[in-house]
Amino acid sequence: MAKITSHGNTVISPLVQTLNYTVENFPHQCRFPHNEHFFVQGGFQLNGMEGCIRFYPRGYSTDDENWLTLYMGLESKIDVEIYINLEVNIITLIENHEVIVLFQQFQLLFTPGFMWNAVKVVPTKAVLKRMLLPDGGFKVRFVLRTHTHNIDRRLSTPIESTRNKIKELLLQDPAQQRFDVAFVIDGRLFFAHKRILVYSFAFRAIMSDWSDYGEPIIQLPYVRPQVFEDLVIDCYVKSNRFCKKCFSVRKSKDSICCEIISWRR
Known part of the structure; x- marks a missing residue:
C-alpha cells in the first residue's frame, strides 16, 4: 500500500501556509501494473475547511499520462469565496543539504461545495532521474497563499x-x-x-x-x-456599477444609465 507522510502544517501568517509531504518508495508508485490513474493522498485544513492533495505518478487522465500530476480538492463553505496561489517545490538532498530542484506556481479558484482541480507538474521521468531522496522518497513542499472572503x-x-x-x-x-x-x-x-x-x-x-x-x-x-x-x-x-435594466456599466454607482419612459395612449 502506498504511504504518504505529512510533516506538519506551518502557518506563516493567516493567509499563507506551508504543507510538507513525502511519498515513500516513489519508484514503486510509478511502476505498472497499478489501477488506472493510481494516486497517493494526503490531507490538510484550510481556514476550517477540509482539503486533500493527491499525487498521480502517471497522470490524472490520458491527457497527462506519464506526468506527475497534482490534484487539489477542497470542501469549501457555501458562503466563502476562495482564490489560491499555489507554489510547488520539490525537495531533494545534495551532499546532505536540502535543495529545491523544481519551483512552479499555479492559481486555483474555488466556489462552494467540493471543488477540485488537477495540474501537470513535471514529467515522471524527470522525477525518477534527479528529484528523489537517497532512499527513494519523494518530498514536496507547498506554499498556499490563500485569499478567502465571506459573501452573501x-x-x-x-x-x-x-x-x-x-x-x-x-x-x-x-x-x-x-x-x-x-x-x-x-x-x-x-x-x-x-x-x-x-x-x-x-x-x-x-x-x-x-x-x-x-x-x-x-x-x-x-x-x-x-x-x-x-x-x-x-x-x-x-455590483452597483452595473444596471440590471439596460445591462450597461455605469461610470459611477450614482450615475443614471437609463430612464423609464411612460406615455399615455
Whole structure:
C-alpha cells in the first residue's frame, strides 16, 4: 500500500501556509501494473475547511499520462469565496543539504461545495532521474497563499434570464463594451470591466498579483472556465456599477444609465 507522510502544517501568517509531504518508495508508485490513474493522498485544513492533495505518478487522465500530476480538492463553505496561489517545490538532498530542484506556481479558484482541480507538474521521468531522496522518497513542499472572503450568495441568484443576458454581454465586441481587462482560461479569452470585478475579493487578489507585470491579458492556466465564468457573472449581478435594466456599466454607482419612459395612449 502506498504511504504518504505529512510533516506538519506551518502557518506563516493567516493567509499563507506551508504543507510538507513525502511519498515513500516513489519508484514503486510509478511502476505498472497499478489501477488506472493510481494516486497517493494526503490531507490538510484550510481556514476550517477540509482539503486533500493527491499525487498521480502517471497522470490524472490520458491527457497527462506519464506526468506527475497534482490534484487539489477542497470542501469549501457555501458562503466563502476562495482564490489560491499555489507554489510547488520539490525537495531533494545534495551532499546532505536540502535543495529545491523544481519551483512552479499555479492559481486555483474555488466556489462552494467540493471543488477540485488537477495540474501537470513535471514529467515522471524527470522525477525518477534527479528529484528523489537517497532512499527513494519523494518530498514536496507547498506554499498556499490563500485569499478567502465571506459573501452573501443570496445576492448572486437572480432569475436565469438575467444571468444569460450578462453572459451575452460579456461575449460582445470588446471595443463596443469598453472592456479594460482580459483573461485567458484554458485557451478561452474572457473580457470584463475592472470596476465591476473589484466587487469580488478573489478578483481583487488576482489583479493585485498581476499588477507588477503590466500585461493587458492575465493568464490563469489552471482555472476551470465554467467556475471562472460563474464568478465573473456573479460580480456583474452584485455590483452597483452595473444596471440590471439596460445591462450597461455605469461610470459611477450614482450615475443614471437609463430612464423609464411612460406615455399615455
